[in-house]
Amino acid sequence: MSMIEAILLILGGVTALIGTIGCFKFKDFLSRTHAVSVVDTFSTLLIILSLIIHNGFTLLSVKLFLILIFLYITGSTAIHVLTQAFLKYSKKEIIK
Amino acid sequence: MKHHTVLRIVTKLIIPLILLFGLYIQFHGDYSAGGGFQAGVIIASGFILYNIIFGLEVGFSILSINMTKNLMAIGVLLYIAVGFMGIIQGLNFLEYNSLLSSSKEGQLLGIFLVELGVGLTVSNVMILIFYSFNNMGEKL
Amino acid sequence: MTIALLYILLSVLIVISIYVIISRNLFSVIISTTIFSMVCALIFLLLDAIDVSLTEAAVGAGISTILFLSTIRYVDIIATDTKKSAVPIVILFFLLLISISILIYDLPEPGKANVVNNSQATKYYINNSTTEMGVPNVVTSVLAGYRGFDTLGEVIVIFIAGISVLGILRNTKGRT
Numbered sequence: 081m082s083m084i085e086a087i088l089l090i091l092g093g094v095t096a097l098i099g100t101i102g103c104f105k106f107k108d109f110l111s112r113t114h115a116v117s118v119v120d121t122f123s124t125l126l127i128i129l130s131l132i133i134h135n136g137f138t139l140l141s142v143k144l145f146l147i148l149i150f151l152y153i154t155g156s157t158a159i160h161v162l163t164q165a166f167l168k169y170s171k172k173e174i175i176k
Numbered sequence: 177m178k179h180h181t182v183l184r185i186v187t188k189l190i191i192p193l194i195l196l197f198g199l200y201i202q203f204h205g206d207y208s209a210g211g212g213f214q215a216g217v218i219i220a221s222g223f224i225l226y227n228i229i230f231g232l233e234v235g236f237s238i239l240s241i242n243m244t245k246n247l248m249a250i251g252v253l254l255y256i257a258v259g260f261m262g263i264i265q266g267l268n269f270l271e272y273n274s275l276l277s278s279s280k281e282g283q284l285l286g287i288f289l290v291e292l293g294v295g296l297t298v299s300n301v302m303i304l305i306f307y308s309f310n311n312m313g314e315k316l
Numbered sequence: 317m318t319i320a321l322l323y324i325l326l327s328v329l330i331v332i333s334i335y336v337i338i339s340r341n342l343f344s345v346i347i348s349t350t351i352f353s354m355v356c357a358l359i360f361l362l363l364d365a366i367d368v369s370l371t372e373a374a375v376g377a378g379i380s381t382i383l384f385l386s387t388i389r390y391v392d393i394i395a396t397d398t399k400k401s402a403v404p405i406v407i408l409f410f411l412l413l414i415s416i417s418i419l420i421y422d423l424p425e426p427g428k429a430n431v432v433n434n435s436q437a438t439k440y441y442i443n444n445s446t447t448e449m450g451v452p453n454v455v456t457s458v459l460a461g462y463r464g465f466d467t468l469g470e471v472i473v474i475f476i477a478g479i480s481v482l483g484i485l486r487n488t489k490g491r492t
Contacts, residue, residue: 150193157186164180201370206451209366211459217374224382245482252475255468270464280450287451287460290467297471301478302379308485309386 085130092126099123109166113159120155124148187229194222202295206287212294219295220302232310241307244300251297258289318362325359330413337409338402341395346384353377367455 099119106112128148132141202215227235262271272286273279332352336345353376360369388394441458449457459467 153186154190157182160182161180205456206453208453209370209455211367211456214367214370214374217371217379221374221378221382224379248475248478252471255471259464259468270468272461272464280448283449283461284451286464287449287456290460290464291456294467294471297475297478301474302383304478305383305481306386308481309383309390 082134085134088126088130088133092123092130095119095126096123109170110163113163113166117156117159120159121152124151124155183229187225191222191226194225195219198222198299202291205291206284212291213298216295216298217302220299220306223299223303224306227306232307239303241304244304244307247296248300248304251293251295251300254293254296255290258286258293322359322362325355325362328355329359333409334406337405340397342388343394346381346388349384350377350381353380 096119099115099122102115102118103112106115125148128144132144135141135144198215198218201210201218202212205211205215223235223239226238258272258275259270262268262274265274267274270286272283275282275285329352332348332355336348336352339345339348353372356376357369357373360366360372441454441462445454445457445462446452449461451457451461
């Protein structure tokens with residue numbers, strides 16, 4: 081099934097590229113963190129899913145799934161902490 | 177940072193995993209990448225994360241500075257003690273062949289103890305440097 | 317294919333180094349050092365050195381960042397504001413880069429059998445490590461078995477570094 085893996089891998093790379101371009105193009109800090117979090121969750125999901133399909137139903141796929149869960153927990157927490165720190169210590173006006 | 181609910185819960189989930197991973201790397205240095213240096217750094221990062229999130233006082237009550245200093249020295253002394261086991265039996269310094277019954281098992285035990293000493297020293301040095309930068313002197 | 321990827325990553329390293337030289341904000345310099353260590357770990361992985369890659373990722377991108385950030389908090393400086401330009405340093409950096417690249421061409425190719433640094437000791441380690449030591453990983457058996465004395469020196473150096481930090485940053489206000 082190498083076609084599905086190739087499509088998923090390319091889609092993961094394209095998503096990472098789009099998220100990174102968004103990180104440069106957005107004007108607001110909060111929008112930039114939103115673009116980075118998209119890269120962190122969606123792109124890693126596609127890449128690891130393609131690796132799981134490539135390896136089939138072995139122990140390696142379970143390990144990759146656990147790596148995905150770990151990345152979700154720590155990546156999302158990092159973006160959350162970044163946003164909380166910005167809201168607390170920034171001196172600019174946040175448009176409600 | 178204790179009143180942030182998300183940080184507290186995620187830290188309680190992640191720190192056992194970090195310490196377990198550090199111990200895995202320490203004891204599987206024979207079979208895959210690993211050894212004492214990497215494991216010491218990973219275990220130290222687990223302790224430093226706990227100190228950042230829950231405050232320095234709670235961190236001091238778990239691992240005080242005197243304990244850190246003692247463990248730092250015990251790591252080096254363990255290494256040298258393994259070396260002196262060879263001299264006691266009349267052979268060279270750091271000769272592992274004489275530790276157990278056969279030569280191969282002696283090498284395995286020697287490498288195990290030596291990496292344990294390295295891991296102890298490296299992790300406690302990193303934790304001690306972190307404590308020193310955060311006004312450790314007043315708590316001495 | 318691997319060589320092309322290595323060249324791309326090395327050029328990324330050069331760009332990060334130039335940014336570290338030019339930038340005035342200490343906080344962004346520290347984060348750039350973290351990215352530098354991660355790219356180095358990636359390069360070591362592509363060159364098939366997994367022990368070194370794990371150590372570089374753990375020490376360079378993990379502990380070094382948090383210790384540098386603790387230093388900034390202790391010293392209370394965020395940005396340096398000198399008016400000197402960074403152009404002479406960038407020129408010096410490029411001169412160093414070109415001279416080291418010329419020197420690297422004279423190094424022997426890694427992995428060849430009859431070169432001066434692949435001598436008798438290397439052949440002995442590769443041939444006899446698993447049977448004599450019983451440890452499958454050659455790196456650990458050389459580091460802790462055949463060259464255990466050098467590792468003792470490394471551990472003592474780390475211990476001395478810990479003692480030195482303790483001696484410098486000790487607070488003597490409450491002591492007589």
